[in-house]
Amino acid sequence: MGVQVNEQTKTEHRWGMAIDLDRCTGCQACVAACHAENNLPLSDPQSAAKGRAVHWIRVDRYYEGEFPNIRVKYMPVLCQQCDEAPCEPVCPVYATYKNAEGLNVQVYNRCIGTRYCGNNCPYSVRFFNWFDPNWPAPLDLQLNPDVSIRESGVMEKCTFCIQRIQRAKGEAKEENRPLTDGAIQPACVQSCPAEAMVFGDLNDLESKVSRLAESGRVTHLLEELGTKPKVFYLQKAE
């Protein structure tokens, strides 16, 4: 497959994710994998009760029906990497902006901690470092060297595992070959036992995620806000 340049964005890649809600079992493997991959601070019941827990991806639960005929639906929610991201214009210091590959990136070193982006994110997927992070031994020895540690006072959020994207792109370039579909797997995608999550290049019309994005089952979260998310939720229409 050749490299296709999207006419609209003129960039080589445009990353997106499809999440099949009919497959999701709510097992939270994605949450655990994300914690390990992205050096997320640990939280305990106290900090969670205070609203200080950090999960770049979380599993929201929706209950349908009356007891005992109840159905639970799970919805993994992560940064939707919006094309029209409400968090971006409000940042006074360009700490969050759209990069050339359509990712909504967060530059920790620029962030001064106004937390305006967090208020303006309708999905509440932005997290703040209230204190310097700290990992109880021996967890401090297993930090991922590819991911920076965030200091107290800055915002953070899902990056679509940009470190893995960069590594795969680098390897492909070294070996002088195009990126293959599926070569990049963010930690959540890689760890999903139900294979409910698919990551890939939306500019590559042959990629699995592009084909899923064309599926009739596609919905977006809070679509009515016009944020144009690049996370596609697949579910059977009732």
Next chain:
Amino acid sequence: MAAGPEIIPYSEVRQDLWRPLSGASPRYVAMVFFLLAVSLWGLFSWGYQLHEGIGVAGIQRPVFWGFYLVDFVFWIGISHAGTLISAILRLTDAQWRKPVTRAAEAITVFALMIGGLFPVIHLGRAWIFYWLIPYPNSRLLWPNFRSPLVWDLTAISTYLMGSTVYLFLPLIPDVAQLSQHATGWRRKLYRALSLGWTGSDREWHALERAMKLMAAIILAVAVSVHTVVSWDFSMAIAPMWHSTIFGPYFVVGAIFSGIAALLVVMAIIRKTMHFERYLTPHHFNNLAKLLLLMSLLWLYFSVAENLTVWYGNEPKEMQVFGARARGHFAPYFWIMVFCNFVVPFVLLGIKRLRTIRTATIAGVTVLIGMWLERFIIVVPTLARSRLPATWGRYAPTWVEISISAATFAVMALLYLLFSKLFPIVSVWEFEPHPEEED
């Protein structure tokens, strides 16, 4: 209430108004030390927050803004006392303004100095607050002019500079007079501040022109400042923040709380400095009527805001509306309505009840009510985020409460010191001089 102010001989005026400048009663000194202690405690609390991380405050996800932003909007609102009262009255040449303007203008400057601190206090990394200032950094990157926070910084610094000039201009003839009578360091200070004022016709005309011009400019700036502050909220897509009414609503609320603050301050000045002959029932009556008018305007805007949301019945907005009017935040909401409308309406609307005492009481309740109003605007919207799974709570910690309390102490302290250095009631405006345009 009594008729217009009596005519007092100028020499007596000067003597009366200068009296508080010299000497310091034990009560004054005790008050200064008490306020200083509270202020220092606030400073310590902020230091603790800087050292430990902003997590020592009660804010959390999704309520990323809490007490600090409430205080910020509150103090910027208070700052509208001076400009609006003094500039409108100066431009319309209302003679009764004379003993009121300086007290009002001083509130503006001090409230702005305090309000302007809060956006810094609330930053996650407050030590690099200057990254907000519009100049290119070492990588030639300017701040993001699309961000309402940059508009905010621009508006507030403009307002602070403008209102400082506006406080200073009418002070010049007073300090010039003082420099002739003071001794020691005071003489040096007053002489430096008088900028070589001799009282010539040309100087009077220039001052008169400058004050008129600044009054016009500061009015426009004041309106725009609180509009920009409101846009911090209404530019966001959060339910019940994203509202076109916020600009004028905030400006009205600001003037409302500003007049309340002015009434309270004037009552204190009148009592402690024995200015009964200068701050007369006439002044309180006029300001009380203004407060009543603003209370009705505030009610009008509040009804307009809430009725449209309720009638529209949009689910996400109704979650916030419900939390405000009948849910978790309902006690604060209804106390706000009581303080901002019921109390002023009854105490000031009934002519027989309208006295200096009731005007002061209404001023205090309006201050409480307007602080709650800002709380009601900032917090419930964030606590009821769009996805119910992320709903949150907010309760302040001792750090936020200490810093908030300290700002009131700082305000009082600055006011005490200012009124010891400068006549808090403008002296020269009582002088019948031919140069003054009438």
